Amino acid sequence: MAQESSSEEAGFRQVDPTPQSGSGQSLQVALNPAAAKVLRRTALVTVVLPFLGMLMAVSLLWQRWVYPIDLAVLAVMYALSIIGIGVGFHRLVTHRAFETYPPIKAVLCILGSMAAEGPVLFWASIHRRHHAASDREGDPHSPHLHGATFLEAMRGAWHAHVGWMFVSNTSQLGRTIPDLLQDRVLLRISRYYLVWAGLGILLPGVVEAMIVPSVGGFARGLLWGGFVRIFMVHHVSWSINSICHLFGTRPYSNSDHSTNNILMALLSFGEGWHNNHHAFPSSALHGLRWWQIDFSGYIIVLLRTVGLAWNVKVPTRTQQNSRYANQRPTV
Numbered sequence: 459m460a461q462e463s464s465s466e467e468a469g470f471r472q473v474d475p476t477p478q479s480g481s482g483q484s485l486q487v488a489l490n491p492a493a494a495k496v497l498r499r500t501a502l503v504t505v506v507l508p509f510l511g512m513l514m515a516v517s518l519l520w521q522r523w524v525y526p527i528d529l530a531v532l533a534v535m536y537a538l539s540i541i542g543i544g545v546g547f548h549r550l551v552t553h554r555a556f557e558t559y560p561p562i563k564a565v566l567c568i569l570g571s572m573a574a575e576g577p578v579l580f581w582a583s584i585h586r587r588h589h590a591a592s593d594r595e596g597d598p599h600s601p602h603l604h605g606a607t608f609l610e611a612m613r614g615a616w617h618a619h620v621g622w623m624f625v626s627n628t629s630q631l632g633r634t635i636p637d638l639l640q641d642r643v644l645l646r647i648s649r650y651y652l653v654w655a656g657l658g659i660l661l662p663g664v665v666e667a668m669i670v671p672s673v674g675g676f677a678r679g680l681l682w683g684g685f686v687r688i689f690m691v692h693h694v695s696w697s698i699n700s701i702c703h704l705f706g707t708r709p710y711s712n713s714d715h716s717t718n719n720i721l722m723a724l725l726s727f728g729e730g731w732h733n734n735h736h737a738f739p740s741s742a743l744h745g746l747r748w749w750q751i752d753f754s755g756y757i758i759v760l761l762r763t764v765g766l767a768w769n770v771k772v773p774t775r776t777q778q779n780s781r782y783a784n785q786r787p788t789v
Contacts, residue, residue: 508574571655593714
């Protein structure tokens with residue numbers, strides 16, 4: 459990727475040099491009261507249950523009632539969920555940064571659904587709204603629209619992290635994702651979202667019960683690979699909305715407050731290179747420098763190498779340099 463020609467020779471496509479933009483105002487359509495109430499209740503359950511599971515896990519950890527198999531199941535399920543969100547929901551579906559075969563798309567989106575962050579079509583719609591009006595009116599989860607005082611800034615951070623899910627102003631799918639509504643694979647996966655989310659809780663319990671045949675093994679699998687894993691994945695994902703618009707570096711001169719945050723990049727398998735992503739939304743790679751670790755990007759490159767992905771979009775070095783600002787870290 460050192461020169462424009464090298465990207466083509468390596469089998470990558472150049473990204474669209476113009477980042478996604480638009481008016482978030484035109485994308486907002488209020489829900490009817492009944493649908494809004496259902497979404498708020500679903501959001502409440504999604505937030506509260508994993509939190510209670512995390513409290514139970516901390517209690518067990520304090521009492522040393524935790525086994526290596528519990529942590530192994532947690533780690534595997536965490537990795538699969540993060541890959542499903544980052545590679546599947548985000549880069550493949552929302553930004554169409556690469557193409558792959560329908561079965562692989564289905565697997566990635568089912569893994570993403572197991573993260574319990576909502577159906578893939580809803581997730582993509584919200585994220586496209588975020589890019590269309592990033593840190594401006596119409597952005598569903600910006601931390602910068604609530605005032606300048608300390609308390610207002612804290613309120614903004616809370617809204618960006620989790621509070622936005624309880625606001626009943628979701629976007630109209632027909633306006634934000636008309637292309638995705640034509641995809642039968644995505645429609646089916648979205649329709650059975652609760653099945654996949656439930657499977658994400660039951661599967662680790664079944665796996666651990668097969669390794670440690672007992673009711674206790676099944677229960678620990680549910681706890682660590684299910685609820686604790688969902689809690690961790692949620693807060694890592696939500697931190698991209700909050701932390702990565704508040705703390706970090708801004709090498710690219712975007713019109714928003716997106717930042718690169720190395721800690722969040724490591725925890726999210728590359729999503730934390732958020733300033734890079736906002737500079738080049740359709741790029742399959744978020745880590746644009748050799749030292750910027752991007753596990754999700756490596757998976758896409760691996761898929762391309764073995765012939766399972768194509769039209770992988772990556773900005774050329776010329777495109778990167780044209781937007782590079784080398785600004786100081788911001789908070």
